[in-house]
Amino acid sequence: MAENLKDCKVACLAAVDHLEVFCREKGIKCRDLGINKKNLCEYEVEYLCNFKRKVVTNGKTQETQDMYFVKWKGYPESMNSWEPRKNLKCTDLLNQFWEDLMCEMLRLKKRNVPKKLDASIVSHLVQRAKLRQILKLWENQLNSLGSNKGRIHVENLVDMEGPPKNFTYINDYKVGDGISLNEVAVGCECTDCLNSPVGGCCAGVSQHKFAYNDLGQVRIRPGLPIYECNKRCCCGPDCHNRVVQRGIQYSLCIFRTDNGRGWGVRTMERIRKNTFVMEYVGEIITTEEAERRGHVYDKEGATYLFDLDYVDDEYTVDAAHYGNISHFVNHSCDPNLQVYNVFIENLDERLPRIAFFATRAIKAGEELTFDYKMQIDPVDAESTKMDSNFSLTGLPGSPKKRMRVECKCGMPTCRKYLF
Template sequence: MEDSMRRHFFHHGGQDPAVTDGAKEVRECHWCQLRSFDKHAVFPISVVNDTKDRQTLPQDFRFISENHLGPGVSRAEASFRSGCECADPGDCMRAGCQCLEEIDDEPSDPEEPSDLDADEQGNRPSKPEKTLFSYYSSGPKAGLLKKSRLQSRQPIYECHEGCGCGPDCPNRVVERGRTVPLQIFRTDDGRGWGVRSIIDIKCGQFVDTYVGEVITSKEADRRRNKSTNARKKDIYLFALDKFIDENSPDPRLVGPPLEVDGQYMSGPSRFINHSCNPSMRIFARVGDHADKHVHDLALFATRDIPKGEELTFDYVDGIDMRDASKTEGHTKCLCGSANCRGWLW
């Protein structure tokens, strides 16, 4: 770890003759890859190993900040793309915004402040106006995922670059990207690498997306079969199956789902470990509705997380692994939580 870091800082800042194949080495340097991220100066990602094993990140791994579409995978054609025409960002929180048209109606959140202005006498409506989008719109929780959404498995619909509301729209939390500085660190209990934040994270706060190479189900199966441990390969593969429906008029949502492979190219979230008592949950996030088949995988905190605590999510999200018939050949879970199911894959 120290050797590779030293080489980066001493040789990759200019044309150093010690670097015989400079362009190739810089492309493969993890620190150079991280430094190329748009928000690196404000929300940096660091890598540390304070253990005695002196391990470095996999040399065949490459950091990316957004999904790469593999062969046979594409986004919707321009003629099928659309966005809302809200002139006021406040309109993007209520019924009428095209981006929210598929959100199921739900009771008003009692913790959601009223978005209606007070009248001339300073009186506010006794009943807050219901907002449909997924985030608190004002007050100290502004921008956090609503409690009702956090406890559900419902997808998150956001405005996006094709909308008329502008980049400051409150319904663009995931689109604006990660605002949490993360640190990839080597665990000291045999679980490999892990991830933690260097700042406190609030319950409902967006942390990061899981990105990788988006591939067809056929290619995903080929990679599983090629792997020496298919179950271990599944740790890095996430099916984009939230909207799969055999009766869908969209043929891309009828068959087997696309999958995101983060083993060899991904962001810091690729190194987040599993826990049976996790601090985060993955949600399907949709921008343009024509791209549901390639929706984002967004990680949100399900409780307050103090800085320095390891970030985790449930890889199998609640599947009961206590049944012995389901655990044959599986990998033992090392999360150590009080409610550990005992097995992972």
């Protein structure tokens, strides 16, 4: 019987970090954990827990020495130890420790750092260090899920809130029960879709304008649909008509806001005007299901329902529990992102992809926002059709949202209420 179990595997109930601590504590070498004879007794600073200044007598002279209480990576907290500054080579961790300490001192309205820290301050510093570790693990997880050029960073300098609970990060639509996405059956025959389109390329076949210029910037009015080339097209991955499908190209940061708006998103680099930034991704559900969930979200005071109503109001994207980085983008009455409907592998006009493009040049460090009650000028039949739906049903500003929520965008043009 035993030979039949050689390929049998079971899930380990301990986390990798806990296994490493156990192995080092027991002196066990483990190849999978990277613990060998050479590094079994090596010590690496995981974070700094405490600080004190003590007077050291050196012959006839006395000097003040800074001491730090160190949590060692891979070792239990029972092995934490006090170390003088000269023994520590972790400059980044030292800077982070002092940044956390000075912020806490400022919050407590204390001017000078005492020779010995209060227990409450020490507890706060340890919590900050552990939170930073948790957020770093989440950040690594988010970046491991996709192949986007841009990297996602996570930062919380405001409170002790960790990664959102009951939320699964996805990079593409999650299709709900009873809904099917029909893939496009044909593609274009172009070799240069921008300069030499055959039959108008994908956009032309659909009797619409080519959406992008040679830099990948959108050049059509909001309200008009975008038809990108698909996997059945003859053009390659570098085609100018493949923009949204390439994914996020900029490094972005999910950060904790300091004015009660929860999480937000800011860009880590400059974004050019009319450039694609991200998609709004979530779970595709029917409007009936969205109505039911909307009542639940009303009671919670938040919703992530975005109606896919370019033609008919049949489907909704719900990003409450399944979504990408757009889940964290906040509202502004003067936004820097604009929504476009995009069609790529699926041409069903009831199921467009929702893409955000920059309305202007966005500086590095600036928060990304869009208007939950967006409105599009009715310049033609297409945009009129889109406006009549989006102005009413955008993101949390839809009829499914019945609570009157105060707006905290802080813009001079603020409407004071989201809905």
